Every structure is written in structure tokens, then in C-alpha cells.
Amino acid sequence: MSNTSLITHLRFVGFAMPQLEEQRAFYSKEWGLTEVTEKDGVYYFAAEGSPEPYVLRLRKDDKKRADVISFGTASRSNVNLLAELLKLDGVKVIHEPCELSTPGGGYGVRFFDLDGRVVEVSAEVAPREHRELASGESIPARLSHCVVNSPNPQATVDWYEKYLGFRVVETLHIHGRTLMWFMRCSHPQHHVFAVGNGPHVAMHHVSFDMRGIDEFLRGVGRLQRDGNELIWGPGRHQTGDNAYGYFQDAAGNTVEYTAGMSQLDDAWKATEGDLSDPAVLDVWGTSNAWGEHVMRSHFNTPDEGLFVAPPL
Ligand SMILES: [Fe+2]
Numbered sequence: 001m002s003n004t005s006l007i008t009h010l011r012f013v014g015f016a017m018p019q020l021e022e023q024r025a026f027y028s029k030e031w032g033l034t035e036v037t038e039k040d041g042v043y044y045f046a047a048e049g050s051p052e053p054y055v056l057r058l059r060k061d062d063k064k065r066a067d068v069i070s071f072g073t074a075s076r077s078n079v080n081l082l083a084e085l086l087k088l089d090g091v092k093v094i095h096e097p098c099e100l101s102t103p104g105g106g107y108g109v110r111f112f113d114l115d116g117r118v119v120e121v122s123a124e125v126a127p128r129e130h131r132e133l134a135s136g137e138s139i140p141a142r143l144s145h146c147v148v149n150s151p152n153p154q155a156t157v158d159w160y161e162k163y164l165g166f167r168v169v170e171t172l173h174i175h176g177r178t179l180m181w182f183m184r185c186s187h188p189q190h191h192v193f194a195v196g197n198g199p200h201v202a203m204h205h206v207s208f209d210m211r212g213i214d215e216f217l218r219g220v221g222r223l224q225r226d227g228n229e230l231i232w233g234p235g236r237h238q239t240g241d242n243a244y245g246y247f248q249d250a251a252g253n254t255v256e257y258t259a260g261m262s263q264l265d266d267a268w269k270a271t272e273g274d275l276s277d278p279a280v281l282d283v284w285g286t287s288n289a290w291g292e293h294v295m296r297s298h299f300n301t302p303d304e305g306l307f308v309a310p311p312l
Contacts, residue, residue, distance in 0.1 A: 005165030006078050007071045007185035010143050010192050011122065012055045013206050014042075014067030016310060017251035020060035026250040027056060030226055031208070032139030032219070036128075037103055042312050044103050047208065049141030051127035053104030055208075056143075059312070064251055065305030066203045068110070069146060070120040071164065071185070071192075076107040079123050083109045086163060094118065094309045102312075104128065114159045115150055115201045116306030121164070133211040138219035140208035144242075144258050145191055147180075147205050149198025149299060156195045157181045166193060169268065170239050174275040182239055188263040190240035202300035205246060207256035213243055216259035220245035223257075232294040235287025236260070238280045239273055244287070246297065254297050 017023055024043055028035045033045035033056060044054035059067060073079060079097045086093055086109075094110040100122060108122030133141050150156040160166045166183035169191060173179065182191040196204045210216040220234045223245075231254065233245035242261035246254050273280040281290050 005167070005185040006073050006082060007121070007164050007166065007192070008074055009072045009185065009187055009189075010145060011052055011070040011072045011120075011125065012057060012143065013069055013146055013203075014057040014059065014310070015065070015203075015249075015251065015253060016059040016061035016067050016305065017064045018060065018062060019250050020058060022250035023058050027058070030223060030228060031249070031255065039103070040312055046128055046130075047140045047142050048137075049130055049133045049211070050143065051130050052143070053102075053125060053128045055140075056206075059310065061305075061310075063304035064301060065303050065308075065310075066117060067305070067310040068118045068120050069148075070108075070122060072125070073121050073123050076123045079107055079109050079121060082121055082163070083111075086111050089163075091163070092307070100125070110309070112307055113156070115148075115152065115156060116308075117148065117201070117303070118305075118309060133215070135211075136215060136218060137211060138215050138222050139210075140219075140257070141211050142209045144189075144207040144209040144256075144261065145193060146203065146207065147194040147196055147298075149196045149200065149202045149204045151198065151200060153178070153181060153195045153197045157183070160193065160195070168270055169264065170271045170273060172239060172273045172275050172280070179275065180239075184264060188265070190242070190262045190264055196298065198299050200299070200302040201306055202303045203253055204298050204300065205254035205256050207258045209261070210257055210259045213259050216243050216245065216257055219257045223247055230288075231297045232290065233287050234284075235282030236284045238283050241283075246294070248297060252297075253300060
């Protein structure tokens with residue numbers, strides 16, 4: 001089963017929170033991103049191995065929220081096409097397709113998804129000069145995927161299928177209840193986005209790809225030595241075959257170091273996993289158990305910015 005999504009990859013995620021200085025310190029000194037610039041109170045962070053001008057943006061706000069989730073598309077005509085489709089269906093567009101003034105520029109449209117998250121789709125963003133990470137370098141190479149919580153998960157999945165052309169590659173169940181829907185875009189990476197069955201709308205986690213398994217483990221170890229709590233890991237999910245180590249940022253958002261995610265071929269078929277089998281959660285068997293503590297971290301606190309456009 002091939003894929004015809006308009007979306008090529010996840011570009012960046014934006015967070016706002018009261019504790020901006022602690023958050024800047026976490027992402028640059030602990031997590032290993034590079035703070036590249038500040039503009040109008042928004043701080044931009046790049047991953048050393050990624051051509052994206054930034055993979056994370058932070059902004060101070062009284063409210064804790066996800067400011068924006070941004071995806072790439074191949075052309076400005078795709079941006080225009082998507083905007084027309086959204087408007088025809090009455091989806092709330094925050095701004096029409098336009099030249100972007102954020103680092104790297106480009107051409108993009110911004111809109112609310114059905115739960116009120118802010119989504120941006122852009123093309124022609126100028127790449128950043130980047131480099132191959134060295135062997136053993138335990139900092140993120142690139143952004144991998146993000147996962148959102150929704151109290152209306154099936155409707156959210158349907159929405160992303162309809163408008164962004166994502167396709168469900170795997171669902172995870174326990175005792176007959178579906179907990180997760182993993183979705184791909186046009187890139188063969190197993191998933192770029194996923195929807196979790198959560199109690200409220202919130203970011204579930206944002207995942208950063210490390211150079212390889214060795215660098216992943218070194219990163220997980222380095223963060224723990226620095227006093228960061230490893231919430232869940234290190235293990236390797238059967239879904240996507242990716243290694244995982246989950247931590248929390250300074251505002252309590254869950255962030256993941258990952259490595260080794262599988263790539264789908266044209267013959268891929270949607271699969272199902274049963275979470276009562278511990279090997280589905282962790283094929284290595286090295287991780288701490290999945291339980292209340294992990295779920296609470298992944299549920300996050302309710303997003304306080306739904307259906308409100310961030311100032312930038
Ligand atoms: Fe993940």
C-alpha cells in the first residue's frame with residue numbers, strides 16, 4: 001500500500017510556558033539542541049544533524065501550551081491546494097498561505113485541527129547548514145515524530161487522514177480498547193505522527209532521532225547522570241522498531257530520544273499490536289515497566305491554548 005500524503009516530514013514543534021529560562025537551559029544544555037536565534041521573544045533551536053532551520057521553538061507565556069506543530073510539503077502549490085480544501089470544508093484557517101518571516105522563510109498556511117491545535121504546513125523553507133554527527137556524539141540528529149493526546153482519538157485520526165493524507169500504519173490495543181494510532185506521511189519512516197487515546201488535548205511526546213543505537217544509549221545515560229529522571233526506557237518498541245528513552249522538559253512535556261525506526265516499503269499493510277504482550281512495548285526487555293507513572297507523564301497537563309492562535 002503506497003502513500004500519497006501531501007506531507008513530507010515533521011519540521012518543528014513550538015511550546016509556550018511560564019518557565020522560559022529553565023526551558024531554554026534544558027533544551028540547549030541537557031537535551032543537546034543548538035539555540036540559533038531569538039526573534040520577537042521566540043527562541044529557535046536547531047538539531048545539529050538536520051537541515052531544518054529549527055526543530056523546536058520556545059516562547060514565554062502564562063499558559064502552558066503547544067504553540068504549533070509544523071509539517072513540510074514539497075511545493076507552494078501543495079500549500080495553496082491544502083488551504084483551498086480546508087476553507088471549502090469550513091476548517092478554521094489562522095492565516096492564508098503567505099511568505100513566512102520565521103528563520104528559513106518559506107511559504108505556509110496555518111490552521112486549527114479539530115481539537116484546536118495549531119498546525120502549520122510549509123514549503124520552500126531554506127535549509128540550515130548542518131553536519132554529520134560524529135560517532136559517539138549523543139545529541140539529537142533530527143526531529144523524528146510527535147504524538148498528541150485526544151479525548152476524540154478516532155475523529156482526530158480521521159481528520160489527519162482527510163486533510164494531511166496521513167495513513168494509519170499500526171494501532172495498539174489493550175483489553176479491546178484502542179490506545180494509540182501511528183500514522184505515516186509520504187516519507188517511508190514508520191510514523192511521523194501518532195494519536196493517543198488521552199483524557200484531554202495535550203502533547204503526548206516529541207521525539208528526537210539520535211545518530212544510532214550507541215549514541216541513543218550514551219544520550220540516555222548522559223541525561224541521567226545530569227540528574228534527569230528517565231521516565232520510561234531504555235527499551236525498543238515493537239511498533240516502528242525504534243529505541244526509546246522518555247524524559248520530561250522543564251515544563252513537564254515528555255520528550256523522547258529515539259533511534260533505529262523502521263522504514264516502510266510499498267507493500268506495507270496496517271498492523272495491530274496487543275499491549276498486554278510486554279514484547280510489544282519493549283522487544284529488548286530492558287525498560288522499566290509501563291504503568292501509572294509513565295501514563296501520567298504521557299498524558300501531560302491539558303493544553304491551555306486550544307483554538308487560540310499564538311502571537312507569532
Ligand atoms: Fe515516540
